[in-house]
Amino acid sequence: MQAVELFEQRVKPSEVARRLRVSVKSAYLWHQLWQDGGVQALASRGPSGSRCRLSQRSLEKLAVYLEQGPAAHGWVEDQVWTASRVATLIGRKFHVSYSVSGATRLMHRLGFSPQVPARRVAERDEQAVTVWKEATWAEVKGPGRPAGATSASRTKQVSPAGRRGDGPGAGAG
Structure with missing residues (x-):
């Protein structure tokens, strides 16, 4: 003190x-x-916030369930634990309601991190996507701004006529 x-x-x-x-x-x-x-x-009154609604034994069981993977608990489409799935699992197994952010904190406490599943269409044609990126996107994207037309000021754009030719970096390029 x-x-x-x-x-x-x-x-x-x-x-x-x-x-x-x-x-x-x-x-x-x-x-x-x-x-x-x-x-x-x-004197300190201990950590603030609400206390964990799961007992130490329940937390240990939850860690075991998470180790088993999502498929063991009904999620067969992919093998990722999302915070939403963990909140649902806690509700099913322990009859305790947790928010998504609360489930995320519990996962971190147990040494896990929530994952985000890849959202892809099942009928996705990878070859067509590659062709579109190489051909169509190159045309749509355009060349961008020329290097000389940029300005360090976010509020006042530089005028090409107002540039000094003898300043620092004038001969670079």
Whole structure:
């Protein structure tokens, strides 16, 4: 409790904030809490947020289910665990409702990461896609802007007539 030691030495909250690299507002709040309730008022109350709705044993079971893969639990179209699937699995197995973001946090806690399945049409013709990219896209895309017409300013475009020929990089190219 470095802040308490400094407050006991009559160091001002603004100086405490500077020394401990926290906001001045936090230092003044700590100082007020310390004055009103002493050291106990500044004691940590543990992590914030809601606590996990699954027991340690349930978390271990969930890890086993995730290791088994999606196909073992009815998702046979691909072998990826999405956060949505994990939330559904938790609901089915443990009768506990989790949001997609909550399921993502649980997955990270267990050492997994949610995956995003590839969305491709089953009838996709890879050869036709390749031909389109090489022929049609090259025509549609166009050449782009010439290198000399760019400007470093986002608000005022440079005029080609206003360029100096003797500036830095004038001979480059």
